[in-house]
Amino acid sequence: MLTLSRVSRRYGETIALDGVDFVVPENTYMSLLGASGAGKTTLLRLIAGFEEPDQGEISINGERIDGQPTHLRDIGFVFQNFALFPHLTVAQNVAFGLRYRTNAPLTNETEIKDRTEEALELVGLTGFGHRAVSAISGGQRQRVALARTLICEPRIVLLDEPLGALDANLRSRMCDELKAIRERLGVSFLHVTGSETEALTMGDKVAVLANGRIMQTDAPDTLFSHPGNADAARHLNAWNIFDASLCRTSALDGMIAVRFDQMDVSAAGTGPADRPTLAAKYLTGEFNGPTALSFFRADDGTLFQIVDHLSQPRLPDLVEGQRYDLHFPPQALRQFHGAA
Template sequence: MLTLNRVSRRYGETIALDGVDFVVPENTYMSLLGASGSGKTTLLRLIAGFEEPDQGEISINGARIDGQPSHLRDIGFVFQNFALFPHLTVFENVAFGLRHRVNAPVKNEKEIKERTDNALELVGLEGFGHRAVSAISGGQRQRVALARTLVTEPRIVLLDEPLGALDANLRSRMCDELKAIRERLKVSFLHVTGSETEALMMGDKVAVLADGKIVQTGAPDTLFAEPLNAASARHMNAWNIFDASLCAGPVGQGAIAVRFDQIDISATGQAPETRPHLKAKYLTGEFNGPTALSFFRAEDGTLLQIIDHLSQPRLPDLVEGESYDLHFAPDAVRQFHGAA
């Protein structure tokens, strides 16, 4: 179990992490979702020991690891750009950790070969050992980077936007494989990403990092359906967040959120009396295949999005520039307290 306790990191005036409390349980696929610049890479670098926190403690199973040199921490790190050793073959890249680590290096060539070949097989690269790393594709490099980390059997594997450098097709295939590999090895993965779909799809648990703090941790479905605050709702990219005073009807006050797929549209003045509603101008639509997204501008300038599923269309025909009444069920509303 990896525990972060009130961990802070500043770069001059900029606060990258501001008292992060965070736990990655054993045998878990944990996604860490954060926008670019939210400090998620910094968090990983602190855990791996490439940098040290200004304040706070990092520990694994109760033993502190902050302050330890990174090559003694026994933590796996998969780099976004893979960071393969350009002068070594695929095999030697993967064998590097076994051969050259300070703690218990493997001297027996037969064992090195066996374990390296097993790791390559695990990531589906058997027979690629003799290749130069410059002679394989991006997806294969990703696998080499993964095999190179996994072969040393680290206590936890950190993945820094591991799919960012891959094309969309490869990305979804790699997602499934990452999950399958992790389930076979029973080691915890901490997967950092800026994509909410990736985070929700991959994680047994998802944590949201915003403004240097973990704002919410939970199961993907809970997090998606019941964000606890505006910051985590915003990261789901599925919630309209607006001021309750825009609405007529029983909605309370302050910042409220309604999911893209839970808003209905009717002509001005036609909204059902029982449902909270607000007036907004239709801007434009975006057709995405199975879903269609419509954009509205509320009276105070807030941008609202409504999603319509092709199999169950529920929106009327919309005219750009026209105003409509947007309404929703009273229990679809999530009310946030404190600052939005």
Template sequence: MLNLSGVTRRYGETVALEDLNLIVPDDTYMSLLGASGAGKTTLLRLIAGFEEPNAGQISLNGERLDGKAPHRRDIGFVFQNFALFPHLTVQENVEFGLKYRETGACADPKELTERAADALQLVGLDGFGHRGVGEISGGQKQRVALARTLVTEPRIVLLDEPLGALDANLRNRMCDELRAIRERLRVSFLHVTGSETEALTMGDTVAVLSDGRIVQADGSTELFTRPHNPAAARHLNAWNLLEGTAWAGALDTSAGMLPLSRPLAEGAAAQIALRFDQLGVSDLDAVPGGRSHFTARYVTGEFNGPTALSFFRAPDGALIQVVDHLGDPRLPELTEGRSYALHYAPGDALLFEGAST
């Protein structure tokens, strides 16, 4: 089990990570989701030993890691840009870590060859060992980088946006392959990404990094359907957040007075979260019974293949998004510039106390 407790990392006056706590259990695939600049790569570099925290502790299976040199931590790191040696063959790249590590180096040429070949077979590159790095595709380079990491049998594998340099089709295939490889090895993977879709697809558990802290770590379904706070909801790119002030049993927002799911003190700041796919759209005089609603002006739509996004503006200009699944369409024909009622089941709305930050 990897345990980060109270980890802080500063660069001068800039705080990248602050009092961060995170546990990566044994034998799990964890995704770490965060926006660009959130500190995701910094966190991986601290775990790997390329940087040291200003405060806090990092331990693996009870053994403290901070203060140890990177090559003594027994941690694998797969870089976003692959970081392969261009002058070596695929086989030689995979053998490198085994051959030159400080302890337990493998000097037997036969063993080196066999272990590297086994690692390449594991990632689906059996027979590619003789090729040069420049002779293989981006997806194959990613697999070589993974094989080079796995051949040393690390206790945990860190993946820094490993699919970012691949095209969409390759990303989808590598998602399946990475999960299958991890399950065969029974070693934990910590996979960093800025894509909410990738994080939810890959992770048994997804941790959301925001403002230098982990704001939620949960199973992918629980995180998507019940984010615990506005920061987690924003990172999922699936929730509209309407901020307002509690008044007379409702929340006074830019979209109007919306009912509260529980009592709040008069004047208290709060936010209501409404998921894109749980909002319906109707004419102003045709709101279905039993549903809460507010008025917004239709701006434009965006076709995304199996889904379509519709964009609305609240009276104060706040953008509201509604998603429709084309296999089971539910929205009416919309006219740009026209106002509609956006309605939802009261139980679908999440209430977060406090103002946005």
């Protein structure tokens, strides 16, 4: 189990991480979701030992690792750009850690060859060992980087936006393969991403990092359906977040979040009396295959998005520039107090 306790990191006046408490349980695929600049990569670098925290402790299974050299932490790191050696073959890249690690490097060529072939088989690259890394695809390079990490049997694997350089189809396939590989190995993966879809798809648990702090950690379905605060909801890109004062005839206060797919639209002045209702102007629509996304602007400037599933459409015909009533069932809202 990886544990961060009260971990902070500053760069001059900038606070990258602010007293982070975070746990990655044993045998878990943990997704860490955050926007650019949220501190995701800084957190990984502190765990790996590329940097040290200004405050706090980092431990694995109760053993403190902060302050230890990187090569003694027994942690695997898969970089976003793969960081492969271009002058080495696939097999030589994978075997590099075995040959040159500080503790007990291998010198038996037969054992190195066997371990390398096992690692390549694990990531689906049997028969690719002789190839140059420049002669294989981006997805294959991703697997080589993973095999190079896994061959040294780390206690935890850190993945820094590992799918960011791949196209959409390959990204989807690699999601399935990464999860399957992790399950076979039984080690924990900590997968950092800025994509809410990727985080929810990959993680057994998902943590949301914002403003240098962990805002919420939960199972993907719980996080998506029940964000605990406005920051968590905002990172899921599925919730309209707005001030309750926009709603007519409502006793609500503070900030409200309502999912894109749980808002309905009626002609201006015709919103149901038993539902919280607000006025907004229709801006434009966006067709996304099985769904359509409609954009509205409230009087205070808040942007609203409403998803309509085209197999069961529920929105009326909308006219750009025209005002409408947006409404939702009371049980659909999440209410937050404090800062937005």
